[in-house]
Amino acid sequence: MKIIIAFYILAIAAIELIGIQWGNVVGLVGHALLIELLLSQYARNSQSEYRSVLLVLVLCPLLRILSFTIPFPEAPKVYWYAMVGLPLLIAIRLTYYTLQISLWQAVRLGAWKYQILVAATGIPLSLLAYSIWEPNPLTQNIPHRILIGVAFLTVFGAFTEEVLFRGLFQDVAAPVVGSKMVVVYSSVLFAAMYLGSLSWGYVAFMGAVGLLWGWCVQRTGTIWGTVLAHSILSVGMLIVFPLM
Amino acid sequence: MTSTVTERTITTITSHSYDALSATLGVVLIGILLILVLQRETLRAMGGSRSRDWMKALNIPIVPMLGAFAVIILLRVIELVS
Numbered sequence: 001m002k003i004i005i006a007f008y009i010l011a012i013a014a015i016e017l018i019g020i021q022w023g024n025v026v027g028l029v030g031h032a033l034l035i036e037l038l039l040s041q042y043a044r045n046s047q048s049e050y051r052s053v054l055l056v057l058v059l060c061p062l063l064r065i066l067s068f069t070i071p072f073p074e075a076p077k078v079y080w081y082a083m084v085g086l087p088l089l090i091a092i093r094l095t096y097y098t099l100q101i102s103l104w105q106a107v108r109l110g111a112w113k114y115q116i117l118v119a120a121t122g123i124p125l126s127l128l129a130y131s132i133w134e135p136n137p138l139t140q141n142i143p144h145r146i147l148i149g150v151a152f153l154t155v156f157g158a159f160t161e162e163v164l165f166r167g168l169f170q171d172v173a174a175p176v177v178g179s180k181m182v183v184v185y186s187s188v189l190f191a192a193m194y195l196g197s198l199s200w201g202y203v204a205f206m207g208a209v210g211l212l213w214g215w216c217v218q219r220t221g222t223i224w225g226t227v228l229a230h231s232i233l234s235v236g237m238l239i240v241f242p243l244m
Numbered sequence: 245m246t247s248t249v250t251e252r253t254i255t256t257i258t259s260h261s262y263d264a265l266s267a268t269l270g271v272v273l274i275g276i277l278l279i280l281v282l283q284r285e286t287l288r289a290m291g292g293s294r295s296r297d298w299m300k301a302l303n304i305p306i307v308p309m310l311g312a313f314a315v316i317i318l319l320r321v322i323e324l325v326s
Contacts, residue, residue: 024256024269025268028269032272035305036279039298039301039302039305040298042297043294043297043301055301058301062308063247063248065276065305065309065312066308066309067253068253068256069269069312069316070311070315071253072262072315073258073260073261074262077254080249080253081246083315085248087308087309087311088308090308090311091304091305091307091308094303094304094307095304098304133245157248160248161246190247194247195250196247196250196251198251199251234246238245
């Protein structure tokens, strides 16, 4: 089972690379085929813990399909995060419902001191991410646009990704691959979804960040600290540092 | 940049017109959605507990893709009207 899950994670990464190499249409068709494969395996398999992981993995190719088909050039870039993030959040909620897991398990409050410490990791990581990638500012230096940017990056970027990779995936995969290895699996999956950054340095960096945050979530049992850290990382890298 | 909107997403969307995007990636999405909906309806006709399970799982990609489909259609209609 561990090997099959590793195979699917590598397949997601391979299709991302195929999309980069041979074009988006080929990439999207590859992701669609993977969704079909994962769903058919889910339906055929009777071992509930393993099949749950397959269903969660469906969300990754789905994320990529949505990210290429919903945004349009006329909409400001900052809105793209909501355009992709909202339907993805709906899909995540449907997955929780189908698997009969409570979302509140991952987002429960508690261990505030540790959560603040985890959130603080976002500050140095943000600076590091900016120095690796040096992106253009996501929005102009207009207060209400900056506020919208911060809100969208937090809800549709940080929260959505943390629920998916650290909350849902780690939760369902831990009984199958083991509580230590699940952090490695989730960070590889997380890094694979960043292959579209077209920078190997940035992919490696996000893989390392995934390992750190995965470990934090495993130790504290909640994702709030990493949601805040992820939000600080994204806002710092895409809005604060580029505008300074 | 996040995994939801990557550099490749930005490059693709900004370097093509919406016409070109909806005629390539949009058509692929509609094709995928059509296959998934057909599959779901076939499973509904077949019945049985395994089919019900599969149908529930199919809702996960179908529902957000319907949202994407609605955006594509809406933008095409706006384009036609204007």
